[in-house]
Amino acid sequence: MDSIDLEVLKTSAAWIAAGHRCELVTVIKTWGSSPRPIGATLAICDDGRVVGSVSGGCIEDDLIDRVRREGITRALPDIVSYGITADEAHRFGLPCGGTIELAIEPLDERSRIAELLQRLEQHQLVERHLDLRTGAVELGKATSANVLTLADDTLVTQHGPRWRLLIIGAGQLSRFVAQIATAMDYHVTVCDPREEYRAGWTLPDVALVHAMPDDLVADMQLDQRSAVVALTHDPKLDDLALMEALKSEAFYVGAIGSRVNNAKRRARLAEHFDLSPAQLDRLHGPIGLYIGSKTPSEIAISILAEMTAVKNSVPASLQVNHAAALEAPTPSACAV
Incomplete structure (x- = not known):
């Protein structure tokens, strides 16, 4: 985890504590060129505020526009792709026709973001298991060096303490x-x-x-x-x-x-x-x-x-x- 993604978690925890609805967006797959790597994160608040990055800015603009128009309505995690067609690649500014697949997760107390941050403060290397079908979250000790894996409807992300x-x-x-x-x-x-x-x-x-x-x-x-x-x-x-x-x-x-x-x-x-x-x-x-x-x-x-x-x-x-x-x-x- 880099400093940007740690800031995303801290800001998300503050929004949740303040009673805001928010979503955590994670890059789970890329094809072609991509401005941000797999595992990069962004959080968006129900008032349109955003922290972090998953692209060069155009995808962020689209996510913000949707939240301002529709609010945050997801009850369960969702997988969304950007840049599949040439027109979308041009629209979203993806270089060389790249494609980005994102996991968008609505956050609340069940998301265990505050607990995750506590473990990072204790200098633990943590795996976060997100069940994409139910939104349930499990935290455990990281057992591999993989930043992110997706299998059997479970998204596993690795979060490390500060260097x-x-x-x-x-x-x-x-x-x-x-x-x-x-x-x-x-x-x-x-x-x-x-x-x-x-x-x-x-x-x-x-x-x-x-x-x-x-x-x-x-x-x-x-x-x-x-x-x-x-x-x-x-x-x-x-x-x-x-x-x-x-x-x-x-x-x-x-x-x-x-x-x-x-x-x-x-x-x-x-x-x-x-x-x-x-x-x-x-x-x-x-x-x-x-x-x-x-x-x-x-x-x-x-x-x-x-x-x-x-x-x-x-x-x-x-x-x-x-x-x-x-x-x-x-x-x-x-x-x-």
């Missing part, structure tokens, strides 16, 4: 990384036991923790929706935390430093800690994609770009990271 990012070090670069990651809706935690760095921290919306990084990594119980970046240049702070992170399920673990320092770090981790070659191979360093970055803000973009590529399963062959950019000029000591 988490732990930044080790509270320096200038960390501030830029935290700002960008927060805008991407990561839940960001910054850890730095050094008082002189904490004193200069200026982001009140980002949690700053005074603890040893390795202890915090263990306490956070990192899962597949977690990332760790070490930005202190200090082996006493970074190494133990990296060891714990590389043993966890975190989808991304990276550390700043030059190619030479990165090689030394890998040698230390291999020699002094019980990390397997496979675990060491998970370490991204030098950190970030090569974009010619020279300033802290550009380096932060480079780091978040690599994190995003890994999160989205972009093949390594399509990424050019700093470690692979051997022929490129070194932008700065901090950037590699």
Whole structure:
């Protein structure tokens, strides 16, 4: 689930609590090109307000127009297709004649949206089972990586908690990384036991923790929706935390430093800690994609770009990271 779809759930819960009728619209199938992926959601209120997106805007306009003309009258979920004919593809602005199939579900207390949000706040990965014949909803622990499945009149959607990012070090670069990651809706935690760095921290919306990084990594119980970046240049702070992170399920673990320092770090981790070659191979360093970055803000973009590529399963062959950019000029000591 991305931040847009989490906002959809939160807004839907607020509308239900306020006594409004509303519908949840979910992309369940696409053919050809589609602006939004399978699993994308939109919610529409009985007064025409809308949050989220299932297309480039034209389908949203049609849904809003219908609600304003007819109100919300569905009692049970419905499956609706847009863009089947060439005329509809042109009308709804679907690129290359694409077609989108949507599930439209009327929401009320039985929909268990508030309970779903509570589970997400507890950092659970949840499957929501919607019976398309009756509208009944079951919630359970997710058992697969499938975003959405539809079988036997049951729509199963997977909902994950916010992605988490732990930044080790509270320096200038960390501030830029935290700002960008927060805008991407990561839940960001910054850890730095050094008082002189904490004193200069200026982001009140980002949690700053005074603890040893390795202890915090263990306490956070990192899962597949977690990332760790070490930005202190200090082996006493970074190494133990990296060891714990590389043993966890975190989808991304990276550390700043030059190619030479990165090689030394890998040698230390291999020699002094019980990390397997496979675990060491998970370490991204030098950190970030090569974009010619020279300033802290550009380096932060480079780091978040690599994190995003890994999160989205972009093949390594399509990424050019700093470690692979051997022929490129070194932008700065901090950037590699």
